[in-house]
Amino acid sequence: MTESNGAELNDERPGTAVPDWEKRFRAPRVGLPRWAQDAPDRALFVSNVTGTFEVYAWDRATGGQRQATDRPNGTTGGVLSPDGEWIWWFSDTDGDEFGVWMRQPFHGGPDEPAAPGLEPSYPAGLALGRDGTAVVGRSTDKGGSTVHVARPGAAPVEIYRHTESAGVGGMSHDGALIAIEHTEHGDAMHSAVRIVRPDGSTVAELDDTRGGTEELGLAVMGFAPVAGDSRLLVGHQRRGRWEPMLWDAATGEETALAVDLPGDLDAGWYPDGSALLIEHSFQARSELFRYELAGGSLTRLDTPAGTVSGALPRPDGSVEFLWSSAAEPSAVRSTTGQVVLDPPALPGGVGRAPGSVPVEDVWVEGPGGKVHALIQKPEGDGPFPAVFDIHGGPTWHDSDAFAAGPAAWVDHGYAVVRVNYRGSTGYGRAWTDALKHRVGLIELEDIAAVRDWTVSAGIADPGRLVLAGGSWGGYLTLLGLGTQPEAWALGLAGVPVADYVTAYHDEMEALKALDRTLLGGTPEEVPERYEASSPLTYVDQVRAPVYISAGMNDPRCPIRQIENYVERLEGRGHPLEVYRYDAGHGSLVVEERIKQLRLEIAFAERHLGRPDPERPEPSPE
Structure with a gap:
């Protein structure tokens, strides 16, 4: 076994040209700015401009920007109080996702505990009221899920507790109603919604899992942004996909919305409550619509072909959205035609990310x-060595969006294939819910169908097929190497599930609930299903060289179960390289991401050869 530290691949010597693939990682990026409800000129966004993803405050009235958080392993996001006076951000330890909420004044000042009296936990939703009240969702490995109401100057009060997973969905404009998504029925993939008062007493319940044979879920999309309005926008699956409806928590009245579009629909309110912003996702692309609540008219908003990764309407009726395509890097745009936000400027900063090649869509007949x-x-004629880059989740999907990782492999002469296997979102409820009991094996059947097609079409070289992915994609990589050993020439697994039983016992509580749903119980209740779905079961059948990267503080795919798998492979003297890094479920540090991908590419080239012999090799230090 080889232990990696990446030093032998550092290409940062003076005079060394930085390749495009590294520029894509280092190029400054910004997320969608999110503003205070009652102070829309105050906003927060996330950027990597310093080399680490951190939270920035933006005063849109003056144009001033200020870095609000500064931590060695980064910070993923913040929340503004409705008046825009306070920035809330979650403080964990080196990516372990276990910690407390902190806050600081919008224009700067010391951080302080945002909800004094609450012990560290995993976050499970947050809602901030106009009177300073905070509703904090929490989960712990021993206490299950809880919801607390924290008022200024008072100790937090617990208003909800259950052993199954639950979280805060939102708070009404006047603070009188709180929405909680819960899975008390034991199905972690399909939530119900309960409306409670701040004292915890129940107002109403909406549960589509009751009384039927189908598994249906609900999702909170937000209370009406108008004082005295008790309507809640709720996502439902009653017609085989995600779509919105209105539910009046005070009267129980449900109002269906006539949005006749294929695919999944997400929705949010316009600030005056007169219309909804509909985000329509279909076949790996997305677009935006305005839906008028009075009359039900639907108007498409002007967005380019590609993927919208979040959108928010402004008080003037315009919509700002984060957009990209596989060929073009992301930008925060507006329906006014403007680019809304440029990254903060730093002396000597890197320019805009180089583009990449567009994606081609294929549809392959699979077993489901x-x-x-x-x-x-890449340029040229195939067949090419091919990286099957498998997405995580599993309830997620790959889309026509810009991604530096796949673009890097294309630059190095590989075809990149991304498969939206059964379990992926965006293709209807039945497709997403197909993962039951034969977890992992179902997804690999779909990946195998696409793999065979790419070989028969002359795209992929059957002798140089790489199975790769992170998180659930890393899990499928290790499982695929063991259950389909003759099919793959190489495996690259990032933060994977490797030993399913140990992973279950060590992971965060919300993921235990998901595993019980997917596999039908605990490892003690259905041991045969965990055994059939665990990469460790098939470790002795693995033939391809294996590269594994793992976060030492990962609460989702904990390190102990990865070490169990590594020990088994190591005992066989199998070609194996392991890279461990001091972070959680992935890294927010740009140079760390570059280092990890550089190691993967070098590993592939050592075992498969270089696809393009004319391309210079990385120079050692």
Whole structure:
């Protein structure tokens, strides 16, 4: 076994040209700015401009920007109080996702505990009221899920507790109603919604899991942004996909919305409550619509072809959105035609990220129906060595969006294939819910169908097929190497599930609930299902060289279960390289991300050869 530290691949010597693939990582990026409800000129966004993803405050009236957080391993996001006076951010330890909420004044000042009296926990939703009240969702490995109401100057009060997963969905404009998403029925994939008062007493319950044979879920999309309005926007799956409806928590009245579009629909309120912003996702792309609540008219907003990764309407009726495509890097745009936000300027900063090649769509007949895959190819004629870059989740999907990782592999002469296997979102409820009991094996059947098609189409070289992915994609990589040992020439697994039983016992409580749902119980209750779905079961069948990267503080795919798998492979003397780093479920540090991908590319080239012999090799230090 080889232990990696990446030093032998450092290409930062003076005079060394920085390749495009590294520029894509280092180029400054910004997330979608989110503003205070009652102070829309005050906003927060996330940027990597310093080399680490951190939270920034933006005074839109003056144009002033200020870095609000500064931590060695980064900070993923913040929340503004409705009046824009306070920035809330979650403080964990080196990516372990376990910690407390902190806050600081919008224009700067010392951080302080935002909800004194609450012990560290995993976050499970947050809602901030106009009177300073905070509703804090929490979960712990021993206490299950709880919701607390924290008022200024008073100790937090617990208003909800359950052993199953639950979280805060939102708070009404006047603070009188709180929405809680819960899975008390034991199905972590399909939530119910309960409306409670700040004292915890129940007002109403909406549960689509009751009284039927189908598994249906609900999602809170937000209370009406108008004083005295008790309507809640709720996502439901009653017609085989996600779509919104209105539910009046005070009267119980449900109002269906006539939005006749294929695919999944997300929604949010316009600030005056007169209309909804609809985000329509279909076949790995997305677009925006305005839906008028009076009359039900639907108007498409002007967005380019590609993927919208979040959108918010402004008080003037315009909409700001984060957009990208596989070929073009992300930008925060507006329906007014303007680019809304440029990254903070730093002396000597890197310019805009280089583009990449567009994706091609293919549909392949699989054992559970047609499987959608996205393919990017380098210049020239195939067959190419191919990286099957498998997405995580599993309830997620790959889309026509910009991603530096796949673009880097294309630059190095590989075709990149991304498969939206059964379990992926965006293709209807039945497709997403197909993962039951034969977890992992179902997804790999779909990946195999696409793999065989790419070989028969002359795109992929059957002798140089790489199975790769992070998180759930890393899990499928290790499982695929063991259950399909003759199919793959190499495996690259990032933060994977490797030993399912140990992973279950060590992971955060919310993921235990998901595993019980997917596999039908605990490892003690259904041991045969965990055994069939665990990469450790098949470790002795693995034939391809294996590269594994793991976060030492990862609460989702904990390190102990990875070490169990590594020990088994190591005992066989199998070609193996392991890289461990001091972070959680991935890294927010740009140079760390570059280092990890550089190690993966070098590992692939050592075992498969270099696809493009004319391309210079990385120079050692």
